[in-house]
Amino acid sequence: MVLIGAWPASAQGTTEIEKGKQLFLGMCSRCHGVEGGGGEGPNLNRPVLSHAPDDPALTAVIRDGIPDRGMPKVRRFTDAELHAMVVYIRSLSQNTAVAVTGNLEKGMAVYQRSGCSSCHIINGEGGSLGPELTSIGAHRAPDYLRQAIVDPAATLPRGVMAFPGHGFSEFLPVRVVTRDGREVRGVRVNEDSFTIQVRDAGNQLYSFRKADLQQLDKQIGKSLMPDYKSKISGSDLDDLVAYLSSLGGAK
């Protein structure tokens, strides 16, 4: 590969940036947002990227992905294509990052009084039915977090692990009725072509053979998390988003 040093965007002319932008729009913007504003993936319009402190590291991330964090190796790139994307992504840091307006101290209080910790763990504390949030601010952009609060089903995380499967809805709500009429509602933990493992709202684990079930209802597009649209709004919502965005994990 070509070693890429620090590259001032201005020296590259617009062609290189335009080429990088075109590649970025096709392959990266779905998760990282148009102009790198972030979304399901972190925003890239900031001076320091945690997995890509320098250009060789950024090149490696684009080339190889970060599979266990959901960043795929999209396709094979030529050195010139890699270079154009690096130049473009670096140019984004000159844009103004999305301003987070809320107060994170107040947001922490909103988090605590709204019962979030009954299903989410932050720094080891809380219930484990939903996803851990200890470092959520490093992985999701503020707008995405806002939507996850007011419309959780629209932002179900897509699986990055080998199970239940790459790209699968994680925390998928399922309803199971056994042949003897027993009903279990919960989230899918894992599944294969013959069996499914489920955790219910009481965090109890069940394992079923599909052949033994009367009904298996996979509620794709839904979330067990209630929507907080009517419960958290206005400045409370801004504050909660600010608090969650500040969670960068253990330093």
Add this chain to the structure above:
Amino acid sequence: MRMQRFGLLLICAALSAYAQVPYQRIAGADNNPGAWVTYSGNYQAQRYSQLDQINRQNVTQLKPTWVYQMRNPGIVETSPIVADGVMYITEPPSTATALDLHTGRPLWTYTPNIPQDVIIIGSPPVNRGVAILDNTVFFGTVNCHLIALDAKSGIVRWDVAVDDNKKGYYVTGAPLAIEGKIIVGVSGAETGIRGFLDAYDAKTGKRVWRTWTVPGPGDAGVESWGGTSFQHGGGSTWVTGSYDPDLHLVYWGTGNPAPDWNDDTRPGDNLYTCSLLAMDADTGKIKWHFQFTPHDVHDWDATQVPILFDADVKGRRRKVVSMANRNGFYYVLDRQTGEFLAGAPYVKQTWTDGLDAKGRPFARRDADPKVEGTLVYPAILGGANWWSPSYSPKTHLFYQNTREMAGIYYKGDAEYKDGTAYAGGGGETKNGDDAYGAIRALESTTGKLRWEFKLLTPSMNGLLSTGGGLVFGGSEEGNFFALDAETGKPLWELQLGAAVRSPPVSFLIDGKQQIAVTAGSSLFVFGLP
């Protein structure tokens, strides 16, 4: 003293009988279902075992006979060869091993020196198995050698370089042994190789013929490339083909044109990529070709196993060859002439408006890759790929593990440089809740769906059908299972703990039927108690 001499005689008799697999035995494989002497079980590549001890009634009683753990990490795609009390396998990336059939204990193992800077672009460093002929075992390596080993000891008889790995040539497929010759194909279209199929003298390792899958200057078909793009035109040959001893023709599929997703430099049909070639077994001369995907831009290699059978099609009994192609269509061709007889999609596809009367697709150019991406069904691995289908002469059904998934195809830059990627873009698979796999039983003369058994996710394992009325298959999540060959109903299943990637085979140990398959880095042999 007398007893000892008698014992010695027995040993000599046993030794001379050990792993004798003459050509006639492979040609008559159907008469000896206790062994598994060629990649797909017989030259027709049907991956069908006549054994019927394990059947619909007793398959639920299957138990492990033994398990062998591969010593090297890596993806296992080997299809075992079984003859005379020995199982021959390959382990990733390029190791050949012989196992005692009664216990799974290794008898010998051979690993060639693979250079640190070996070039493997376009696939993981896998190996799909050995070929056997007389007393010799043959396998290919990731640095593009073909090696002949003494079947009893694993000692090298000969070792030849098939071609230059520095240019990206490598071998992953199992060779095919025919009378006196070993046929081997190559990988490397993602580095812009010019593809070929080779035949070597089994005794000496001397090359007998080479058939270029991409024509050279002055050859017929070179005008289908434009300029000099044929020089790096791809057309690999990485999955084992089939053979008709009566017609004396070898059938072999060819891979994608290079660069895969950027067609700027290669206007035209790009012969003979994404094609099935019928070649004279003595000379390699192409008797006919059928191009499934002219001017491919999605990496839809035709490197699937071509299955041979005889059937009534279009009003008369014919010798046919069929293939569930990566492009999503099932094809039936007359294998004497290459005439197109039938073709139908067996998975969702959006890249063509169908096939014309000669089987040529009406390709939609709006499905071509773009820099910003183009959503197309099927996804990059296709509706089917290298994993073996199966044909049962009992049910006349063609069994295929299929993938229902969309992909996004990107066009990118392509610049040829020896031994580097020359792909011009790539594909992203739309994994997730909507994608799934299915074991499908197709009517073998039409491709019409008879039944399907759905899988949670698309998988990559081959199938085996048996005289016991069963189809064995596996899943990406580690399920190994048996389906009713007539209805697709699941009859037995066991979680093996890792993706099943190799095709199952069947054989006898002491007169008792066994089924072998790999999952993760383990090889399992199952039998009845």
